[in-house]
Amino acid sequence: MSFDPVVRLTDVGRLHGDGPGAVTALSEVSLAVEAGELVAVMGPSGSGKSTLLNVAGGLDRPTSGDVVVEGVSLSRLPAGELAALRRRHVGYVFQDLNLIPSLTALENVTLPRELDGIRFRDARRQALEVLAEVGLAEVADRFPDEISGGQRQRVAIARALAGERRLILADEPTGALDTPTGDEILQLLRARCDAGAAVLLVTHEPRYAAWADRVVFLRDGRVADTATAPLESAR
Amino acid sequence: MAIRQGLLALLSRGPRYGYQLRAEFEASTGATWPLNIGQVYTTLSRLERDGLVAPGEQDDQGRVVYTITEAGRAEMARWFGTPVAQADRPRDELVIKLAMAVTAGADVRPIIQAQRTATMGTLQRLTRARRASAEDPAQRLVLDSMIFQAEAEQRWLDHCEAVLAASPQTQERQA
CATH class of the missing domain: 1.10.287 (Helix Hairpins)
Known part of the structure; x- marks a missing residue:
């Protein structure tokens, strides 16, 4: 077991466009998330939250600084290797669930694993395991429109978790869910964290950010402040 | 203060000793509202004065068990049935x-x-x-x-x- 963080951002900057019209999305952001750690990112619209998440997961490349995932620097990684690293190590949960309506919950979780080149039987077994982990074993054969919004979001999380990925990136995963259902989603992410994953969560909801070990406040693309859970009640 | 009504609500489940009321009050409110035993007995004696609870005989350890009266049940129902007013002025x-x-x-x-x-x-x-x-x-x-x-x-x-x-x-x- 290594004590290196699962993801580390060092002096990361992200400019959109160039010249005098360039817009700074991120500037000098340094942040590390270790295994077992849940870090929440908060900030007003346009503060760079989603850009930070995309850069951390290799979906977007920084214009300066470096991102290291599982010990591998992403800066000079060719596109093909970057895609492979993402598939192997990174799970994404977005507000927009992107579940395929004509596939069952089980098929929605299985399909991306198959596309990753996993044999059907193994992909299916992994999918069943992870659906059970998120409490959806009994609705595995239902279609997205046959289950509740909270259950759909849990399917999307199961899809992100399948295959023992250690870096989970979640962008507003509680979407429009009511608070008890949103709390269940955080419960799942927290449990995965406690089992050794590193979770980076973007949210504008303080109540969900409060599940984190650390809360990073972004403002105009910079880290403005960090709140750490008080030590006396640490796990 | 809702201590009076809170104790009545606990007593509506059956007769209780003072120290039991204190423990149950704190358990129900998640220890966010600590009561000292003095507050409990002061409140109980006021409730007794107002006819809302009735004390039993002292047992051999000197403990008294309290029982809610009909008037006490009516007061509890009135409390549950009345919305709580927002404080008039912000003092935050x-x-x-x-x-x-x-x-x-x-x-x-x-x-x-x-x-x-x-x-x-x-x-x-x-x-x-x-x-x-x-x-x-x-x-x-x-x-x-x-x-x-x-x-x-x-x-x-x-x-x-x-x-x-x-x-x-x-x-x-x-x-």
């Missing part, structure tokens, strides 16, 4: 501090950010406490209430920041 120190900071022309942004970080720390602590005590529904709801309050404060701070950023008056001062 944070509200006054920010209002004064704006009036005095101070830079409000660092005040807001420091408060946001502190309140988030509170929210993290409450969230951990709730995860640890999810079994007792009364306790959970009390912690939920505190979480909602801290959350409302965070939202209000975001709102203050957005309003001040858009206000020509504050932009002028900070220029």
